[in-house]
Amino acid sequence: MNAQPQRPDDRGGRAQPMLIAKGLQRYFPIRGGILNRKVAQVKAVDGVSFSVLKGETLGVVGESGCGKSTLARLLMHLLTRDAGELIFDGDPVGVPNGLPLREMRRNMQMVFQDSYSSLNPRMPAEESIAYAPRVHGMARAQAKDTAWDLLRRVGLQPEHFAGRYPHELSGGQKQRVNIARALALGPRMLILDEAVSALDKSVEAQVLNLLCQLKRDFDLTYMFISHDLHVVQYIADRVLVMYLGQVVELGPVEEIYRAPRHPYTAALLACRLTVDPADRIDDPPLVGDPPNPVNPPSGCRFRPRCPHAEAVCEAKTPMLNEPVLNEPVSGPWNPHAADHLVACHMAHPGSGHSKAMH
Amino acid sequence: MTIPISIGVTVICFALIYLAPGNPVQSLLPPDATAKDIAELQHAYGLDKPIPVQYLIWLGHAVTGNLGISIQTNRPVLGEVTRALANTVPIAVISAVLSFAIALGLGILAATRIGGFLDRFSTGIAVLGISVPSFWLGVILVIIFAVELGWLPATGMGSKGSDTFTWFRWSEAKSAIMPIIALAMTPLGILMRTTRSSIAEVLGLDFIQTLRANGLGRTAVVVHAIRNALPQILAMFGLQVGYLIGGSILVETVFTWPGTGFLLNKAILSRDIPLLQGTILVLAMAFVAINLIVDLLQTAVDPRIKRG
Amino acid sequence: MSGLSAITDTATADTVVAAVASARLRGYWGNVWQRLRYDYVTLGFLALIILIVLSAVFAPLLAPFDPNRASMAHRLKPLFFRTNYLGTDEQGRDMLSRLLYGGRTSLLMGILPVFAATIIGGLFGVVAGYAGGRLGMLIMRTMDVFFAFPSVLLAVAISGSLGGGMVNQLVTLTVVLTPPLCRVAETATSQIRGMDFVDAARASGASTMSIVFNHILVNTVSPTLVYASTLVSASILLASGLSFLGLGVSPPTPDWGLMLSTLRQAIYVQPVVCAMPGVAILVTSIAFNLFSDGLRQAMDVKA
Numbered sequence: 030m031n032a033q034p035q036r037p038d039d040r041g042g043r044a045q046p047m048l049i050a051k052g053l054q055r056y057f058p059i060r061g062g063i064l065n066r067k068v069a070q071v072k073a074v075d076g077v078s079f080s081v082l083k084g085e086t087l088g089v090v091g092e093s094g095c096g097k098s099t100l101a102r103l104l105m106h107l108l109t110r111d112a113g114e115l116i117f118d119g120d121p122v123g124v125p126n127g128l129p130l131r132e133m134r135r136n137m138q139m140v141f142q143d144s145y146s147s148l149n150p151r152m153p154a155e156e157s158i159a160y161a162p163r164v165h166g167m168a169r170a171q172a173k174d175t176a177w178d179l180l181r182r183v184g185l186q187p188e189h190f191a192g193r194y195p196h197e198l199s200g201g202q203k204q205r206v207n208i209a210r211a212l213a214l215g216p217r218m219l220i221l222d223e224a225v226s227a228l229d230k231s232v233e234a235q236v237l238n239l240l241c242q243l244k245r246d247f248d249l250t251y252m253f254i255s256h257d258l259h260v261v262q263y264i265a266d267r268v269l270v271m272y273l274g275q276v277v278e279l280g281p282v283e284e285i286y287r288a289p290r291h292p293y294t295a296a297l298l299a300c301r302l303t304v305d306p307a308d309r310i311d312d313p314p315l316v317g318d319p320p321n322p323v324n325p326p327s328g329c330r331f332r333p334r335c336p337h338a339e340a341v342c343e344a345k346t347p348m349l350n351e352p353v354l355n356e357p358v359s360g361p362w363n364p365h366a367a368d369h370l371v372a373c374h375m376a377h378p379g380s381g382h383s384k385a386m387h
Numbered sequence: 388m389t390i391p392i393s394i395g396v397t398v399i400c401f402a403l404i405y406l407a408p409g410n411p412v413q414s415l416l417p418p419d420a421t422a423k424d425i426a427e428l429q430h431a432y433g434l435d436k437p438i439p440v441q442y443l444i445w446l447g448h449a450v451t452g453n454l455g456i457s458i459q460t461n462r463p464v465l466g467e468v469t470r471a472l473a474n475t476v477p478i479a480v481i482s483a484v485l486s487f488a489i490a491l492g493l494g495i496l497a498a499t500r501i502g503g504f505l506d507r508f509s510t511g512i513a514v515l516g517i518s519v520p521s522f523w524l525g526v527i528l529v530i531i532f533a534v535e536l537g538w539l540p541a542t543g544m545g546s547k548g549s550d551t552f553t554w555f556r557w558s559e560a561k562s563a564i565m566p567i568i569a570l571a572m573t574p575l576g577i578l579m580r581t582t583r584s585s586i587a588e589v590l591g592l593d594f595i596q597t598l599r600a601n602g603l604g605r606t607a608v609v610v611h612a613i614r615n616a617l618p619q620i621l622a623m624f625g626l627q628v629g630y631l632i633g634g635s636i637l638v639e640t641v642f643t644w645p646g647t648g649f650l651l652n653k654a655i656l657s658r659d660i661p662l663l664q665g666t667i668l669v670l671a672m673a674f675v676a677i678n679l680i681v682d683l684l685q686t687a688v689d690p691r692i693k694r695g
Numbered sequence: 696m697s698g699l700s701a702i703t704d705t706a707t708a709d710t711v712v713a714a715v716a717s718a719r720l721r722g723y724w725g726n727v728w729q730r731l732r733y734d735y736v737t738l739g740f741l742a743l744i745i746l747i748v749l750s751a752v753f754a755p756l757l758a759p760f761d762p763n764r765a766s767m768a769h770r771l772k773p774l775f776f777r778t779n780y781l782g783t784d785e786q787g788r789d790m791l792s793r794l795l796y797g798g799r800t801s802l803l804m805g806i807l808p809v810f811a812a813t814i815i816g817g818l819f820g821v822v823a824g825y826a827g828g829r830l831g832m833l834i835m836r837t838m839d840v841f842f843a844f845p846s847v848l849l850a851v852a853i854s855g856s857l858g859g860g861m862v863n864q865l866v867t868l869t870v871v872l873t874p875p876l877c878r879v880a881e882t883a884t885s886q887i888r889g890m891d892f893v894d895a896a897r898a899s900g901a902s903t904m905s906i907v908f909n910h911i912l913v914n915t916v917s918p919t920l921v922y923a924s925t926l927v928s929a930s931i932l933l934a935s936g937l938s939f940l941g942l943g944v945s946p947p948t949p950d951w952g953l954m955l956s957t958l959r960q961a962i963y964v965q966p967v968v969c970a971m972p973g974v975a976i977l978v979t980s981i982a983f984n985l986f987s988d989g990l991r992q993a994m995d996v997k998a
Contacts, residue, residue: 391836392839392840392843393843395836395837395839395840395843396840396843396844398840399840399841399844399852400852403852403853403855403856404856406853406856406857407856407857407858514981514984514985515981517928517984518928518932518977518980518981518984519977519980520932520935520936520939520952520955520973520976520977520980521936522936522939522955523955523970523972523973523976523977524973526955526959526962526969526970526973527970527973529962530962530966530969530970534962534963534966535966629845630845630846630847632845633844633845633847633848634845634846634847634848636847636848636851636940637847637936637939637940640939640940641959651851651855652940654855655851655855655940655941655942656941658858660856663852663855663856664856667844667848667851667852670845670848671843671844671848674843674844674845674848675843678843
């Protein structure tokens with residue numbers, strides 16, 4: 030990827046991460062009672078830090094309800110964050126003197142999961158795609174040309190598909206329109222939230238291939254959110270594993286899939302389906318439901334389901350930013366591409382856990 | 388939810404005085420009231436005070452059962468309303484039960500034979516039920532059964548009037564037949580539609596198809612469907628009872644049936660605002676109470692509905 | 696690889712392109728019309744509605760007599776009495792003429808309040824549904840209070856306090872019909888608001904105004920209109936009921952509900968003539984009910 034010429038809108042240079050998130054936090058209040066007061070809060074995203082490097086695909090995995098979609102919506106500013114910082118290509122977003130929100134949205138777009146609600150049922154495909162450029166002041170005819178061009182790029186002949194309404198499109202075709210819509214502003218980064226999850230396996234493969242090709246064509250950076258570990262293994266360069274609103278493991282995809290260090294990651298990977306009957310597992314690697322995010326357990330949130338839990342796991346919250354191999358790292362938001370970070374006492378030397386390295 | 392809504396209802400009822408053209412004092416007192424009367428009333432209702440205070444004073448009276456004095460009869464409004472209510476509730480409940488029974492029967496038959504003769508027939512009845520003006524139906528019934536055939540009395544509550552009326556003497560009870568039928572038509576139409584559509588919907592659900600595939604008999608399948616559609620139908624039924632009690636004014640006027648509707652009509656004709664306001668307050672509160680009961684019943688019948 | 700997949704994805708589509716080619720470019724309302732075109736029952740009732748409306752509009756041309764010309768000598772005559780084809784009323788006025796003129800008031804009372812309530816209720820509903828939060832709650836709880844009254848009782852309460860007259864009747868009916876329309880618009884809006892395409896529009900940086908007009912309203916209008924069409928018949932019934940109680944137009948003006956009321960005393964003399972205004976209400980009400988049923992079916996398709 031480094032061989033490619035730099036995009037003209039690249040400001041920070043190749044070494045500057047595309048997106049840096051520091052300590053993102055979002056709690057949802059639960060209201061109740063006669064006066065509708067806040068009685069509790071769901072800690073949907075709780076202190077999440079990471080970075081997305083230019084040109085890479087960062088996979089985000091985790092069980093449903095772990096905060097993946099909230100994270101995506103926080104990054105897109107569809108939800109406001111309670112705390113934390115976002116830095117897009119070196120510019121802080123949403124602060125005075127920083128990158129204006131509108132500018133950031135030109136640069137970062139989102140592809141939603143294919144569902145009946147992802148496209149406006151009263152808009153033909155070309156209008157759905159042309160809407161964003163029109164909003165940003167492009168002339169009608171030019172926006173239409175952009176839409177037709179993008180339809181071609183996502184493999185839909187505009188002559189046939191431009192005038193179609195969502196109910197006249199198949200799931201795969203709808204998802205192609207969704208992708209074209211996200212590309213309409215010429216973004217540098219796409220957040221793909223379960224973008225292929227609802228599709229048939231064969232169509233899913235076609236759309237994944239399309240995404241790979243678009244990434245090369247437009248020099249894009251992806252953040253790929255999925256619960257499907259196979260797909261993430263196929264498409265991602267690095268993986269971020271989320272559990273109950275927190276990052277538990279972050280690192281290169283081959284390394285994590287080969288040797289997961291967090292017991293939760295290990296369990297998730299063990300859950301993968303296999304086509305080989307000899308490899309099938311009889312014992313469920315993960316028992317019980319995730320704890321209620323309203324009242325997460327103290328210390329390590331995975332503790333109640335973890336086979337290795339000890340007293341220290343209850344007393345102390347394991348942090349992500351402790352280096353795995355004694356490499357000096359300032360924090361998870363500024364890692365080297367090869368860094369493998371884990372939020373588990375067992376991986377932290379001197380944490381007090383009996384299985385920790387010394 | 389019931390409490391804030393009840394408060395809202397009292398606010399609207401209170402505001403009715405201000406909707407009436409002219410000074411509220413004028414609408415609360417007979418036209419020949421003396422200056423002393425006016426001053427006394429102004430003081431008693433606190434009409435010289437700001438409107439929120441007036442409302443609180445009025446609410447205080449209403450909660451303790453003091454709904455004012457009827458201009459026309461000079462008697463307490465509460466007594467007038469309760470007497471009238473005793474005549475309205477029986478015919479409203481009987482017509483609700485009647486329409487419910489017929490609607491459930493015909494609706495189920497129609498839902499199991501979509502497109503058949505019975506379905507068309509009951510759909511026709513339903514359309515007629517929701518389209519017919521109930522007061523006109525009352526007039527038609529009078530023309531047929533009182534004028535032409537002479538079977539039933541055209542109006543009133545039997546020859547001796549409402550004070551000695553009893554449901555157990557045919558000569559008097561028969562005067563209730565036409566009001567009941569006229570009242571029942573609209574809920575019949577609405578309930579029949581609800582029954583037909585909700586049972587037909589349940590019959591199309593996956594689990595019913597599974598029951599069929601498992602070889603369960605037709606009747607047993609329908610019983611399953613009814614049990615699943617019942618909460619929705621029950622909710623509709625409760626609403627209809629409330630509508631009948633609150634909306635009987637037209638039918639009661641046609642038959643001069645001395646219930647709350649007739650009372651309202653009298654209040655409107657004589658511009659007896661205290662009587663109008665008090666009657667409406669009582670009826671609206673009754674409707675709120677019925678809705679609450681329906682909600683509770685629905686929770687009991689349908690395990691999926693849980694209230695916090 | 697991607698090019699190939701695109702071809703396989705579109706190849707199947709090509710075969711159906713011809714089939715849907717005509718349907719495709721019409722959009723939603725075109726599809727609704729296409730469905731209605733073959734629903735002869737609904738079209739029949741639409742024709743009936745148009746007929747009733749035209750007869751009311753052109754009442755001055757169609758009516759054989761002045762609807763207010765009384766004749767003491769010819770009171771309460773039966774059907775087909777000379778040129779009074781539908782007889783005469785208690786003041787000897789021609790029934791046919793009065794029914795034609797009465798249609799003007801009754802139709803106006805059926806349609807105008809629904810129109811006003813659709814605009815007012817729809818506006819509040821869209822605001823409540825899109826804004827949500829405290830404002831939405833305030834609007835919807837206020838509407839809930841009106842739902843605590845049975846509609847007839849609410850109409851009688853307001854109308855009884857305001858007094859009779861055409862304007863008061865219009866105001867009353869509008870107030871009664873606004874809360875249900877507001878609720879429908881609010882439900883539709885808040886459903887649409889939670890959909891991903893709205894988030895996509897927000898993510899593109901569109902303004903709230905643009906989102907509401909381009910994405911929310913287009914999807915809220917049709918369920919609201921369908922519901923409004925079912926209320927026309929209810930409004931006509933309610934209006935005629937109020938007129939029957941003397942809370943509508945003042946006496947010399949012909950109105951179906953008022954005619955029923957004044958003719959009530961004459962049922963012993965001319966029962967059939969006295970029933971006529973009710974027949975007019977019933978036929979109009981059935982026509983609107985069945986037309987709106989058909990309209991709902993035609994519009995109730997994911998499109």
